Amino acid sequence: MLTTFYIASAIAVVSTIMVITRHNLIHALMYLVVSFLAIAVVFYLLGASFIAALEVIVYAGAIVVLIIFVIMMLNLRAESVDEEKEWMKGGILIGPSVLAIVLLVELFYIISNVGMTGVEYHDLDAKAVGLSLYGPYVIGVELSGILLMSGIVGAYHLGRQKKKIVHRFLEKVEE
Amino acid sequence: MEKHTIPVEAGLLLAGTLFMLGLLSVLIRRNIIFMLISVEIMLNAAGLAFIVAGARWAQADGQVMFVFILTMAAAEVSVGLALILQIYHQLKTLDSDAANKMKG
Amino acid sequence: MIELLWLIPALPFTGAFILITMGTRLSRTLVSIIGAGTVGVAALVTILIGLEFLSSGTPSFNQVVWNWVSVGGLSLPFAFHFDALSLVFLFVITFVGFLIHIYSTEFMHDDPGFSRFFAYLNLFVCSMLILVLADNLVLMYLGWEGVGLCSYLLIGFWYEDKKNGDAARKAFIVTRVGDTAMAIGLFMLFDAFGTLNIQDILTRAPELWSTGSQAVTAVALLLLGGAVGKSAQLPLQTWLPDAMAGPSPVSALIHAATMVTAGVYLIARTHVLFELAPVAQQCVGVVGAITLLLAGFSALTQTDLKRVLAYSTISQIGYMFLALGVGAWSAAIFHFMIHAFFKALLFLGAGAVILLLHHEHDMFKMGGLKNKLPVIYWTFLIGSASLAAVPFITAGFYSKDAILWLTFAGEKGNIWFFLAALLGAFITSIYTFRMVFVTFFGVEKTHVSHHAGTAMTIPLVILAVLSLFGGFIELPHTMGHVELFSEYLSPVLPAVSLHEGAEHSEWTIQLIAIGLSLTGIYIAYFFYVKKPELADQVKQSLEGMHHVWLNGWGFDSLYDAILVRPFVFLATINKADVVDRFYSMIVWVSEQFNRVFAKAQGGILRWYVMGIVVGAILIITLGLLL
Numbered sequence: 028m029l030t031t032f033y034i035a036s037a038i039a040v041v042s043t044i045m046v047i048t049r050h051n052l053i054h055a056l057m058y059l060v061v062s063f064l065a066i067a068v069v070f071y072l073l074g075a076s077f078i079a080a081l082e083v084i085v086y087a088g089a090i091v092v093l094i095i096f097v098i099m100m101l102n103l104r105a106e107s108v109d110e111e112k113e114w115m116k117g118g119i120l121i122g123p124s125v126l127a128i129v130l131l132v133e134l135f136y137i138i139s140n141v142g143m144t145g146v147e148y149h150d151l152d153a154k155a156v157g158l159s160l161y162g163p164y165v166i167g168v169e170l171s172g173i174l175l176m177s178g179i180v181g182a183y184h185l186g187r188q189k190k191k192i193v194h195r196f197l198e199k200v201e202e
Numbered sequence: 203m204e205k206h207t208i209p210v211e212a213g214l215l216l217a218g219t220l221f222m223l224g225l226l227s228v229l230i231r232r233n234i235i236f237m238l239i240s241v242e243i244m245l246n247a248a249g250l251a252f253i254v255a256g257a258r259w260a261q262a263d264g265q266v267m268f269v270f271i272l273t274m275a276a277a278e279v280s281v282g283l284a285l286i287l288q289i290y291h292q293l294k295t296l297d298s299d300a301a302n303k304m305k306g
Numbered sequence: 307m308i309e310l311l312w313l314i315p316a317l318p319f320t321g322a323f324i325l326i327t328m329g330t331r332l333s334r335t336l337v338s339i340i341g342a343g344t345v346g347v348a349a350l351v352t353i354l355i356g357l358e359f360l361s362s363g364t365p366s367f368n369q370v371v372w373n374w375v376s377v378g379g380l381s382l383p384f385a386f387h388f389d390a391l392s393l394v395f396l397f398v399i400t401f402v403g404f405l406i407h408i409y410s411t412e413f414m415h416d417d418p419g420f421s422r423f424f425a426y427l428n429l430f431v432c433s434m435l436i437l438v439l440a441d442n443l444v445l446m447y448l449g450w451e452g453v454g455l456c457s458y459l460l461i462g463f464w465y466e467d468k469k470n471g472d473a474a475r476k477a478f479i480v481t482r483v484g485d486t487a488m489a490i491g492l493f494m495l496f497d498a499f500g501t502l503n504i505q506d507i508l509t510r511a512p513e514l515w516s517t518g519s520q521a522v523t524a525v526a527l528l529l530l531g532g533a534v535g536k537s538a539q540l541p542l543q544t545w546l547p548d549a550m551a552g553p554s555p556v557s558a559l560i561h562a563a564t565m566v567t568a569g570v571y572l573i574a575r576t577h578v579l580f581e582l583a584p585v586a587q588q589c590v591g592v593v594g595a596i597t598l599l600l601a602g603f604s605a606l607t608q609t610d611l612k613r614v615l616a617y618s619t620i621s622q623i624g625y626m627f628l629a630l631g632v633g634a635w636s637a638a639i640f641h642f643m644i645h646a647f648f649k650a651l652l653f654l655g656a657g658a659v660i661l662l663l664h665h666e667h668d669m670f671k672m673g674g675l676k677n678k679l680p681v682i683y684w685t686f687l688i689g690s691a692s693l694a695a696v697p698f699i700t701a702g703f704y705s706k707d708a709i710l711w712l713t714f715a716g717e718k719g720n721i722w723f724f725l726a727a728l729l730g731a732f733i734t735s736i737y738t739f740r741m742v743f744v745t746f747f748g749v750e751k752t753h754v755s756h757h758a759g760t761a762m763t764i765p766l767v768i769l770a771v772l773s774l775f776g777g778f779i780e781l782p783h784t785m786g787h788v789e790l791f792s793e794y795l796s797p798v799l800p801a802v803s804l805h806e807g808a809e810h811s812e813w814t815i816q817l818i819a820i821g822l823s824l825t826g827i828y829i830a831y832f833f834y835v836k837k838p839e840l841a842d843q844v845k846q847s848l849e850g851m852h853h854v855w856l857n858g859w860g861f862d863s864l865y866d867a868i869l870v871r872p873f874v875f876l877a878t879i880n881k882a883d884v885v886d887r888f889y890s891m892i893v894w895v896s897e898q899f900n901r902v903f904a905k906a907q908g909g910i911l912r913w914y915v916m917g918i919v920v921g922a923i924l925i926i927t928l929g930l931l932l
Contacts, residue, residue, distance in 0.1 A: 302909025
C-alpha cells in the first residue's frame with residue numbers, strides 16, 4: 028500500500044508540473060485530468076472510496092469538461108499558442124518560485140515539527156459520509172444548495188450575450 | 203486488506219506540494235483560463251489535506267468538508283467561466299493584464 | 307385654581323405655535339383672535355390665580371411641569387415657582403401685553419406680515435413668562451435667551467430695510483455680551499452649590515459665603531453684567547435707541563414694559579446674593595445713577611419721538627437699578643410696575659401719532675395735534691405727567707418719590723445717589739414736557755390723515771387710568787402711609803431700613819422733589835411754547851455738548867473704534883485664512899500619500915496575488931518566530 032501511495036503521489040506531482048508548463052490549453056487540461064485521477068487513487072488508499080469516486084466524477088468529469096467546452100466556445104485562433112509562449116518567457120519564474128519555495132519550506136518545517144502518527148486504513152464509505160453529512164452537518168448541505176443556486180443564476184446571467192438588435196428596415200438601409 | 207499505515211506527514215506534504223505548484227502557476231500565468239485551472243489545483247490540494255486529516259482521526263468529517271469544497275469549486279468554476287466569456291467578448295483577448303481599467 | 311399656573315405660559319406658546327405653522331393661511335380676524343386671545347386668557351388666569359393667592363396667604367407655590375434634565379448630580383426640572391414677586395411681573399406682562407396685542411390688531415392691520423407679527427409677539431410673551439416663573443436659573447436663562455431671540459425677530463420685523471436688520475443684530479450681539487457674563491455667573495453658582503434651584507441657592511448662600519467674600523462678589527457682579535445687557539444700562543445701553551426701528555407695539559411691549567426689566571427681575575430675585583456682596587450692590591447703584599443721568603441728558607436733545615422715549619426708558623430703568631442698589635427692593639418693583647403702565651402708554655401713543663402722520667418720526671415736524679387728536683393727546687399727557695412725577699395725582703409721583711426718599715434716607719444710600727436722582731428727576735420733567743409741547747402744541751406742520759380706531763384708543767385709555775390711580779397702593783409715610791405693596795412683597799423682598807433720624811426729613815425731600823418737577827415743566831413750557839427761539843439759541847451756544855448728547859455720549863463711536871474696527875481689520879488680514887492653511891496642509895499630505903500608494907494598484911492581477919502570497923509568508927513567519 029505504501030508503494031502505491033508513493034507512486035500515485037509522484038504521478039500527481041509530475042502531471043501537475045506538466046499542467047503548469049504547457050503552452051496549449053487543451054494539453055494542460057489533459058495533464059490536469061491525469062493529476063486528478065492520481066489524487067483519486069490516493070483518496071482510495073486513505074479509505075475514502077466515496078470521495079475518490081466523487082473526485083473523478085465531479086472534478087475530472089464535470090469541471091474540466093466545462094472548461095474544455097468554454098475554450099471551445101471562445102473560438103481561439105491558432106496564434107494563441109504563440110502568444111502563450113510569448114508571455115511565458117524565462118525570467119518570469121524567478122520571483123514566484125522564490126516565494127513558493129519559501130512557503131513550501133515553512134510548511135515542511137511546521138509539519139515535521141508536529142510529529143504525528145501514521146494513518147491506519149479505515150474504510151469510511153459513503154454510508155459514513157452520508158450519516159455525517161445529513162446529521163450534524165445538514166446546515167452545510169442547505170448552504171451548499173443555496174450556493175449552487177446562486178452559481179446557476181450567476182452563470183446564466185453573466186453568460187448572456189446581448190446583441191444589438193437593429194430594426195430590419197434600418198438593416199436594409201445600411202446595406 | 204492488510205493493515206498498513208501511511209504516514210500523515212507524507213499526505214500533508216503531498217497536499218502542500220500540490221498547493222505550492224498551483225500557487226506558482228497562478229503567479230506566473232497571464233492567461234485567465236490558466237489562472238482558473240491553477241486555482242482548481244489549489245482547491246484540490248486543500249481538499250486532499252482535509253481527507254488526510256479525516257482519515258487520521260477515523261471520522262467522516264474530513265470527507266464532508268471535501269464535499270463542501272467540491273461544491274464550492276463547481277459553483278466557482280461555472281461563474282468564473284461565464285465571467286471569462288464576458289471578458290473575452292469585451293476585450294477580445296485572454297490576457298489578464300488587459301483588464302486593468304481599475305488601476306491607479 | 308393655582309394648579310393652572312402652567313396654563314399661563316402655555317397659552318401664548320400654543321398661540322405662537324399655531325401662528326407659526328399655519329398663520330399665513332388664516333384670516334386676519336382669526337389671527338387677531340388667536341394672538342390677542344391667548345394672552346387675554348392668560349391675563350384672566352393670572353388675575354384669578356392672583357386673587358386666590360392674595361386671599362390664601364401662602365407665601366409661594368411650586369409646580370413641576372416635567373423633568374427637563376436629570377444628569378449626574380444636576381437636576382433641572384421644567385418647574386415654576388410662584389410667589390408675590392412673580393405675581394407682580396405676571397400681571398404686568400399678561401395684562402399690559404394683552405392691551406398691546408389689542409392695539410396691534412389695528413396698528414399692524416395693513417402689514418403683510420400680520421400673522422408673523424402676532425406669532426413673534428406670542429412667543430415673546432411665552433418666553434418672558436417662563437423667565438419670571440422659572441424656579442431654577444437655567445430655565446430662567448432659557449426664557450432670557452427666548453426674549454432675546456424674539457427681540458431680534460421683532461426689531462428686524464421689517465427686514466427688507468437693511469437698517470432694521472442691522473439694529474436687530476446690534477441688539478442681539480450687545481445683549482449677548484451680558485448673557486455670557488450671566489452664564490459664567492451660573493457656572494460659578496453651580497460649582498459652589500451643586501444645584502441651580504433659585505430658592506435653594508438663596509437659602510444656602512448665607513451659610514456658604516460670608517458677607518463680602520470674593521466668590522459671592524464675583525457671582526453678583528457677573529449677574530449684574532447679565533442684567534446690564536438685557537436692561538440697557540451702562541455700558542451696554544447702545545442697542546436700545548436703535549431698537550426703535552421696530553414697530554411701536556414692539557417698542558412698547560419689549561423695550562418699555564417687559565424685556566428690559568428682566569435685569570431688574572434678576573437682581574430682585576437674587577437679592578440675597580447682592581446683600582452678601584455690598585460691593586456689587588454698590589455697583590448696581592452706581593450703574594443706575596450714572597445711566598439715568600447719561601440717558602436723561604441724551605433725551606434732552608433728541609428729535610425723533612421714539613428715541614426720546616427710548617432714552618427715557620434707559621433713564622427710568624436706571625432709577626430701578628438705583629433703588630436696587632440702595633436696597634429698596636420693593637420700591638424698585640413698584641417703580642417697575644408703574645413705569646410699565648406709563649411707558650407702554652407713551653409708546654402706544656407715540657406709535658399712534660407716527661402712524662396717523664404717515665410715519666413721520668421727527669417731533670419738530672409735528673405740532674398742533676392737541677385739538678386734532680384729543681384722545682391721544684389726553685392719554686399722552688397723562689402718561690407724560692406720570693413720567694415727570696407730577697405730584698399727588700399721578701402714580702409716577704409716588705413710585706419715584708419712594709426711590710428719591712430711600713436714596714437719601716436708606717441705610718445704603720448716600721448723598722451722591724440722592725443728588726443724581728434729584729438731577730435726573732429734574733431733567734426728566736424737562737425732556738418729557740419738551741416732547742409733549744413740541745408734538746402737540748403750536749402750529750400744525752404735518753396734516754393728520756385719519757383718526758385712530760377703538761382698538762387703538764381703548765388700551766390707551768386703560769393704561770392712562772392705571773397711570774393715574776395705580777400709585778395709590780403705596781403711599782409714603784407723610785401722605786397716608788399706605789404700605790399695601792411693600793407689605794405684599796415682604797415675604798419675598800425684605801424691607802429697607804433707614805438711617806438714624808432720617809424720618810424727619812421726609813417732608814423736606816418731598817417738597818424738593820415736587821418743586822423740581824414743577825420747575826422742569828415750567829422750563830419746558832418757557833423754552834418750547836413761549837419762546838422757541840431761545841431754545842435754538844441755547845442749542846447753538848452749546849453746540850459741542852449738544853452733539854455729544856445727541857449721539858448718546860459717543861458710546862457708539864467708542865465701541866466702533868475699540869471693538870468693531872480691530873475685528874474687521876483682523877478678519878480682513880485673515881482673508882487668506884491662515885488658520886485654515888494648517889488643515890488644508892493635512893489634506894495635501896494625505897493626497898500625496900494617496901498618489902504614492904495608488905501606484906501599487908497597477909491593474910495587473912498577478913501582482914495582487916503576489917501581494918497575498920507575500921502577506922501569507924509574513925504571517926506564517928511571524929507565527930513561527932514568536
